[in-house]
Amino acid sequence: MERETGRGQKAWKLLTELRERSPLIQCITNFVSMDLMANTLLAAGASPAMLHSLQEIPDFTPHAHALCINVGTLSPDWLSSMKSAASLATQLGKPWVLDPVAVSASDFRMKACLELIELKPTVIRGNASEILALSNASMGPDKGVDSSHRSVDAVEAAKSLAQASSAIVAVSGAVDIITDGQQVVGVNNGVAMLQQITATGCAVTALIAAFVAVDSLHAFEATASALSIFGLAGEIGMDMARGPASLRMHLIDSLYGLDQATVFSRVNITNMS
C-alpha cells in the first residue's frame, strides 16, 4: 500500500505545535511505566504530571490539557481516582486516553475498563489481545500484559469497539491500526525490539494524549501521528542500540531530536479502508 506524504507533514505540524505549546498531561498510570512515560512526554516537548490522588483531582485535572489513564497496576482506590479524573475531563471537554493494560487478566479489570469507557475516552490504545478482549467484552485466554495476537487480526474488533464507544481505537503492533469505526489507517513505523522494553505501549499511549491535546478536534490524525512519531524514534534509536536497554535510551534521544526532513521522509502511514 502506498505511503501518503501529506501525513508526514501533518505529523510534523503536530510535533512542532507540541514542542511550542508544551501541553500539561496528567497521567494516572501503572508503577512500571511512570518513568518511561514521563521521559517520553518530556522528550516530545510535553509536560508530564503523574498525579493520582483522589483528593487532588478537583484542583489539578482542570489545568491539564489532556489525561492519560492506564490500568496496568490497578487497585480499587486508584480506580476511584481514574473515574473521577475521567468524568471531570469529559465534563470539561478535555481529551483523555485509555490504555486497557491486560484487560482480560481479571473480572475486576474488565469491569473497570468497561466502566471507564462509559466515561467517554477520546482514544483507546491497546495491543491486539487487549482490543480483541475489550471488543468482545469477555474473558479471553490471554491473561498477561503482552499481546498474543497480531494487530491486523484486530481490525474488525477495533472498528466495532470504536463504533460502540465513539472513541478512536488504536491497536499497536507490527502495523499500528487506527480507526474511528469507519476509516482505518495503518502506521508502518517502529521496530520489533520495542516489545522487549516494558511500557513502550504505555508510553506511546501518553504520547497520543499529548498529540490529541494540541489538536483535539482531529483525534484520529493526532493518534496516527503520535504512533508514527514514536515508531520513527524507535527506528532511528535502533541504528545506535545494542539491545533493549540501549534502545530505551536512544528512543528518548531520537524522539527529542526528530527533525523536519526525517519526519517528512519517513512517517509511513497508509490507508487501509
Ligand SMILES: Nc1ncnc2c1ncn2[C@@H]1O[C@H](COP(=O)(O)OP(=O)(O)OP(=O)(O)O)[C@@H](O)[C@H]1O
Ligand atoms: N513487531 C513490531 N514491529 C514494529 N513495531 C512494533 C512491533 N510490535 C510493537 N511495536 C511498537 O512497539 C510499541 C509498543 O507496542 P506494544 O504492542 O508492544 O504495546 P503493549 O503490548 O501495550 O506494551 P506495554 O504493555 O509493555 O506497554 C508501539 O509503538 C508499537 O508500534
Ligand SMILES: Cc1ncsc1CCO
Ligand atoms: C509489566 C507490567 N505489569 C503491569 S503493568 C506493566 C507494564 C507494561 O504494560
Ligand SMILES: [Mg+2]
Ligand atoms: Mg500495554
